[in-house]
Amino acid sequence: MKNIKIFNKALLKTAQALSLASVFSLNFANAATPYAWNNIAPVKTPSSTNNNGKTVLFDVSHGGVEGNADWVIDGAFSDFADALVIQGYTVKEYRGIDYNQDGVIRFHDDRVNNTPQNEAVITYDAIKNSDVFVLAETNRPFTLSEQTALIQYVNAGKGLFFIADHYDADRNLNTWDATEVFNGYNRSDLEKYNLGGQYGDWRNPKDAYSGWLVENFGIRFRFNAIDYKAGISGIKSPSETEGITQGAQPVLMAGGATLAIVDEQKAKGLVYFSENDKPTKWRHAKDSGLYFGGEAEGPYVAIAKSGKGKAAFIGDSSPIEDTTPKYKRQDNGNSKKTYPGWTDSGNAAQLSVNIINWLAKTENYTSFNNEDGHISGMVTPDAMATQEFTDPNNGNPWGTPASGFNAWDTDSYKNNAFNAAFGDIQGEPDPTPDPTTNISVSEALKMPQGSNVTVVGKVTAAVNGIYALELSDINDISSHIFVKLESTQRSDFNPQLNPEILNQHIIVTGIRNSYMNEAGIRNVSKIALAPTALSVKQALASAKGELITLTGKVKSALNDIYALVLVDNNSDLTINIKLESNQRSQFSPQLNPELLDAQLLIKGVRDSYMGGDGVRQVSNIELVSNNTPTTPEGLTVSQALALQNGTLVTVIGEIKSAINGQYALALIDADNQFETLYIKLESNHRDTFSPQINPQNIGKKIRVTGIRNDYMNELGVKYVSDISFIN
Template identity: 70%
Template sequence: MKPMYRNSALALLIGTSIACGSAYAADAYSWNNVAPVKTPTASNNNGKTVYFDVSHGGVEGNADWVIDGAFSDFADALVQEGYTVKEYRGVDLNNDGRIRFFDDRVNGANQNEAIITYNAIKDADVFVLAETNRPFTLSEQAALEQFVAAGKGIFFVADHYDADRNLNTWDATEVFNGYNRSDLSKYNMGGAYGDWRNPKSANAGWLVENFGIRFRFNGVDYKQGVSGVVASNKTEGITQGVQPILMAAGATLAVVDPQKAKGLVYFSESDTPVKWRHAKDQGLYFGGAAEGPYAAIAKSGAGKAAFIGDSSPIEDATPKYRRQDNANTKKTYPGWTDSGNAAVLAVNIINWLATPESYQYFDGTNGRVSGVATPTPMAVQEYTDPNNGQPWGTPASGFNAWDTDTYKNNSFNAPYGDGQTNPDPDPDPTPTPGNTVSVEQALAASQGTELVVIGKVTAAVNGIYGLDLTDLNNPSSHIYVKLESAQRSDFNPQLNPSILNQNIIVTGKRNSYMGEPGLRYVSDIQIAPTALSVEQALATAQGESIELTGRVKSALNNIYALVLEDSNNPSFTINVKLEKSQRSAFSPQLNPSILDAQLLIKGVRDSYMSAPGVRQVNSIEVLDGSGSTQPDPNGDLSVSDVLAMNNGQAVVVAGVITSAINGKYALVLSDDNNGSDTLYIKLESSQRGAFSPQLNPSVVGKRLRVEGIKNDYMSHAGVRNVSKLTLLD
């Protein structure tokens, strides 16, 4: 049976104590019912208060906004400025000392206490909304409007489009704009919420109608730092002392009404931002200032607002709560101390927001410089939803973002903390997507355990109904996977022979199948991600689990680490911290023969020795030498040979150039004996002049040797990270 608090949230109280309730408290909802407060010294108190909102998903799932947790650096800086800082959780409607989240959107019950009302926030001078993941009701939007009309300030901190932290189909860009990217009928919610379908107009939506600005639905990376900082005499002094600010997968904004809103920081002409690798569409629409400001402010009537498109340059690396769907410990980007931090900008913004001023707009009077309208404030890509109204990822089995009974212990809004017992006698275990296990580890797991397993498909099992999954490092270890009906056409080797020898990731329950160790009740199967180059790894956000390939350049920190360089561009390097068991084989100081070896490394993107790095290394594999995937030196691989290989393997392949593909950026290589077998070869910029058939038609029909990594390109089998091209005739 379920706990008695069905569809209710953690008992939370806005109090004056920083301390968290005991993790071993006897009653459900009591382990974390005290919201933190931070206060300045009496001599430093400026008499102003900042509320940080967590009532609408600020610490949901993967998000990390909690002021005594991941954002303590920001809160501490404001206390040093003289502010009192409080965490806002909602309104205690029934006066029981606890604030509970009820799913009012589904149930229609007037019981939800995780809400925003004007009376509850009116004592604050600034209200900070960070990565809000649950939509506002019409009355909540009205409360925020009333707050601004009273001369107060709101700081909207968003992130990239589809940063759906709690897997409920909403991200902060959508919640702040006042509409979902999708125009599906389900987003015309009616009732307390109204119509949240995409209006497909830059001039429509709650944010733009009140503040003259909207968040874009893009996803951009530029960790070098967005450098187009507008002069402080045009930004009310807010940009004084501000340096370029990193963007680790973020969004920009579009200024629609330049008398209400204006940008603070833009991409400069010399900046070279790129699409975030997980972006759902092009990610980067226009580039430069035309992409819109990264940070901005608005003045609409008596009050003020400020905006930034990424939380990374503000947050720190000390999250307090665990993920709600799987109880994983969270890790955040230590942006507050990063070289591209927004610490100065963030504090300057709060100081400006907390200072009432009588002027109404940026209309050019009294020296108030107006903004610059963004040329295309709503791109065509933003009219459509590439997710088709689906959540960012597939929710784990048994997890429901709207039902707090399904939240894992020690996650925000969970019924219980660590050390407490869930009375459900038959808890539904959920997978841990961030912690993929090997087949060998799956074999050792208890029956009924939900697992996420990576392995190689080696055979069909029971005709079309299953498959045999083999351990990547020990082919003698294997497990049978029972396929659901919808999975058979793609993943059963009898129905789809091309899946043989592919690496896949299977989410299911440890069980037996066909009298052998197995996985059943499979909820998800994915093709395993291919390895990144060092250059790509450098663009990956800290805390992400990655696989990367590169060449060993040197030892680092004596025996404890190595430097891995990009196989195609040695100017890109990353530091790899070796675990104790890995040093004898992979430390160049202990084993000089490993120098120049090509490695496949699985670990977590982090920093090491004050530089970009990889830590928590799970495995290292040599891709050349004894573990080589290179061909026999007496002959090149054929195109057909390479088509049968796994992605991520180094290859030397020869074939005939038949045409250009994707303009000047790639070519089609055909098999010498079977012209229907083709590979797409992605050309590096230095290779295009000589080898692109579009730029040099004379290469068509000639035989070409390609050295690179097998990987898909434009959804077709291909070779990328090309290190060498040689014409053979």
């Protein structure tokens, strides 16, 4: 029964991508097709009020999920993807082209099988509507036409982000690693790498000026393998790096490569080994691993300008990845283990977001020529070391493939691996719960019109007199949807008739549709106050697998930053709460000790965690109250500056200036012009409160409610839920 349930849900998702005619033509026998378990590529979207209109694609058509790598937006790159969504980007996974329109993108190796059926390909038409294309540890060589498509993409003013790793990171054991694929040639000069046909000659040219990458971007990846987890500290100033290094800290390297620049007007480095850094050879390096040291080793992070377009490069995935891999290994089916780089002290989180912002911005200058502030780069001496002329592996993979595994044959992949034929999830919670049940407002906004939805949210306003209401996400009033009330529902639920319903949590069941030219819910069949949150004691009595809302007091951190322990106010009964990656920075007691004894409201699935009773799949978490007094009117700027990050605050001050264009402002106390608090403005606040847009606001007094958090490396307030002028 479990497998049938899973199959039915997979079939339902497949149906969304197929025409009705083809859906109704399916029968049980031929619908149980391989790959159906995971044939819907994930998409993450920002709220309607925070959408910057730009799209970032993460490629998995050529790798990124091989070996322990899991560079997908709902796996070990989920923290990266979530950070981009917060910036307003739509983030999608790119798998290839569904040539035969069967709802599934399949990989067949055209080089070995000489078949036109390979759908895991890159074409310009397939990616042209995006703004940035992320290539993470690509482990399969590009065809000549794919290389042409990528250059056409750049020539159209778009951006490529190349994320590599150390030499010999041959994760699928096919004798290719990302440094080789990106450069456009294998380190070996054996005749077998003269692939011919649609690939061309991929033998090592033994020349720093030859190869696809260097010829188009003036830069190549080195074949080194270096460790320096303390963090590479030679960070160039923002004035030299198009502003990209603003807020960047030393970046760790856990077995990675550097690059060599041969054209200083095309490419320039952002991060180098400084004279104080003491990198070492990665312990598994096939040669000396570290060739020259210092700046002579070449940049670890770099950018390039090629005509209208741009490119960026980093020599390791470790400072970007998180510890939430989704897939199993292709070769042996084992669980993957990824590095906690996104939350490590040497993370590249801020730097990576800055890179994407730069890549996504179309600019007219075509090179780094020292004009208009676009400072040129620095040519790397010995851009191809003698050691890089030869292949220590002699054309062999870096390890012995598991018995029966063939990187070119997806039928040999183990269950639950990306591109595997089947997913075996027996004994685990259903990973695809019905998306229409008890969803948030932001999730409802993503549902297609005509969908039957049940939405939980907070009533924030009356709409169209007595006829409708506005429903917002409990934690984010910028995500809102209009609910058209039936005549029998208005007397109880319309805020104009019942002002006491404002800020109440309600559950609405109806049809996702538009109302008054806004996103809405019509044909409401059910509307009710949301059930009162359970106590920890009541939650412990709930059945496993049940979706619950509970409230309790934070007792302690659990499992470092990854969870917390919740306790009832007048009891010692506890429950373990597993935090999702996008919740840790705000709600982990390890990162925010001031949360201890704070009251939280949590929605998630009753389960076990860390050997005890727990809640997983937390979809909503809200700070109800904490230990930090706020006056009825609000704190002064100096009082707010003294609070810890993660504290919910209301602060009153005067607007001093704009910060970061229209995106923030500086707040000061009237009697203290020197202590400033940066207020990050949400998209729906900028038109009214931004001093850049409204210079007359300077000197005006405002009240701001939000979370104390750093912004642009300064003390600040983010996640602003309320802001208003004070007369």
